[in-house]
Amino acid sequence: MKIGVIGSGSIGPDLAYGFLSAVSKKPGGRVTMVDIRKEALDAGVERIEGYMDKGVSRGKLAPAAAKAMREALVPSLELAELAGCDYVLEAASEDLSVKRKILRDLEGIVGPDCLIGFATSGLPRALIAAEAKHPDRCFVNHPFYPAWRSLPIEVVLSNDAALGRRMVATLEMLGKVPCVTKDVPCFAIDDIFCNYIAEAARIVEEGLATAAQVDRIVNDAIGGGGPFNVMDLTRGNMLVRHCQILMKDAPTGGAWFAPPAILERQGQKAWHDRAGQQGSAADPALTKKVLDRVLAVLLARTYFVIDEGICSATETNWMTRLALGFGKGLLELAEDLGPERARDLCIRYANEHPGFVVPRSIAEGRLASFFANVRVEREGEIGVVSVFRPEVKNALSKRTVREIGLAIDTLLADGSVQGIVLTSWDGALAGADINELAALKDPEACRQTCLDAHPVMAAMERARKPIVAAVDGPVMGGGAELSMSCHARVAGKNLLLAQPEVNLGIIPGYGGTQRLPRLVGVEVASDLLRTGRAIGAEEACRLGWAAGAPSEDFRGAAKELIRRHLRGEVKLGPVTPEPIALSERLPKVDIGHRSRAIDAILVDVLRRGLARPLAEGLAIEADGFGRCKRTVDMDIGMKNFMQNGPRVPAAFLHE
Secondary structure, three states: EEEEEOOOOOOOHHHHHHHHHHHHOOOOOEEEEEEEEHHHHHHHHHHHHHHHHHHHHHOOOOOOHHHHHHHHHEOOOHHHHHHOOOOEEEEEOOHHHHHHHHHHHHHHOOOOEEEEOOOOOOOOOHHOOOOOOOHHHHEEEEEEEEOOOOOOOEEEOOHHHHHHHHHHHHHHHHOOOOEEOOOEEEEEEEEHHHHHHHHHHHHHHOOOOHHHHHHHHHHHHHHHHHHHHHHHHHHHHHHHHHHHHHHHHOOOOOOOOOOHHHHHHOOOOOOOOOOOOOOOOOOOHHHHHHHHHHHHHHHHHHHHHHHOOOOOOOOOOOHHHHHOOOOOOHHHHHHOOHHHHHHHHHHHHHHHOOOOOOOHHHHHHOOOOOOOOOEEEOOOOOEEEEEHHHOOOOOHHHHHHHHHHHHHHHHOOOOOEEEEEEEEOOOOOOOHHHHHHHHHOOOHHHHHHHHHHHHHHHHHHHHOOOOOEOOOOEEOOOOHHHHHHHOEEEEEEEEEEOOOOHHHHOOOOHHHHHHHHHHHHHHHHHHHHHOOOOEEEEHHHHOOOOOOOOOOOOOHHHHHHHHHOOOOOOOOOOOOOOOOOOOOOOOOOOOOOOOOOHHHHHHHHHHHHHOOHHHHHHHHHHHHHHHOOHHHHHHHHHHHHHOOOOOOOOOOOOO
């Protein structure tokens, strides 16, 4: 694939570097970075080289991968070098006239099928593409800092649905997580962010608190580093001013959005010196005043985005955490505060600041009901439940499992839904949330975390409508167990399936010891469970874990499997709950370096659990998971994974 990036200034090289990591893996992949100034282009290439050198030195980038990335990078001073590109992202300027000129020139160079994106913080797509020959292939693609590794990217679509699907698929291939927004000034997240920065600047301008105090107050309360630290990182004062003017002049704007004069006076100067947060202490009264004002603006602008349908609640909440760096998504923060507290903060602020609008949901005391980690969609008669935690490969936290259960219950209760696909935003399901598992304090807490998840999976098995898992990429541990609770599974071609719990000094707790042998047989399951080894899509299908053959369009294949079931061509159903007859001894397995203490628990759970009906076997498994907590090796395995990752074997003591 051939990608173009226009601009080698603040974000162009970062975007080019991020794209290179994806494009260089494909034959003929190329990223052409263009700038009209040689010194800017040279500086951009130097920055990319620096990123690669740092990645190699830290062991995060293989030398061969760095070499491929260097070979795929084409720096150029000529826009004509972008001929033949499949996608070009303009990241040169926030000036509307400059963007339009670049677009005019670009349309004379690239082919008719080339997608064109504009990296803008606030300019609406309709304004940028107003003079385009082919406006429907033009999109807003708004990335976030640091652009080379930040996952979220806001996308404003055109009127052509097919081109929109191509745009989203292209960004996903390039390693981004596209979040669709309406075509309004500053879209979703910069509306929230820029108003937050502007309010912090007003507080300093009024002399209420210093920049250091504001940063400390905000960071201590909700994370994110503080507004002025962020401005110093991004040198974004004038960009915030630009966005505030756009919002002030919008149909939903007004005088309250006017940028405080201090932003222009500050210009490109840093708010802090390199000595850090000296003099940042604040007494409780000042802390409350500052925090109440900041929270009022953050909550009001977040709920404005939701009330106006600018972006979905799930994605808005996720982006306020991932893109803005807050400890929680702002909708989750509002949940914690409660509707009365949120309303009180916003009403009091509005009474003191004319022109500030309190969104109707906050004014009426009814905060939006939303899923933080799950997306629910309808495609005709089929409902789709997608786990949405891209930053952790869709790991299953307790909240995620609970939300999956609620989402499926809602779809099952809908008479127009005839079947459900369970998947994730990219098909991967990495397993249970390791941070939550590591925090479990005692055997009973370990046992209970299993028992809390079992009803969700049991409800899926009992469902009278077919539920099919559509999975691809790494499907590990709890993710594999969740999939096995469905009535069938469809594998993408990149599936990597494993029950790797023994590598962490634990056993499966969401049903893996009981459902996997019922799916693929005791001999195969015993090997997979006791060694933690991974298998690919072909083997998963051959063993009967997944239906049919691996599919490029695994979600489409899952929907078709449901339709075949509804037509009576195939019969889908859960694993058999009946006991399994076991031979006197389980097959011999070489467990290698893995804990013999944990293996003994696992073998005991297999033998006793499989000899009983599924429900009883699951209870035995939960008890076994709790028993792991009494071993030294669970502590060793968990700490090793969290400190060294999955590729470094734990030094178990077998006790």
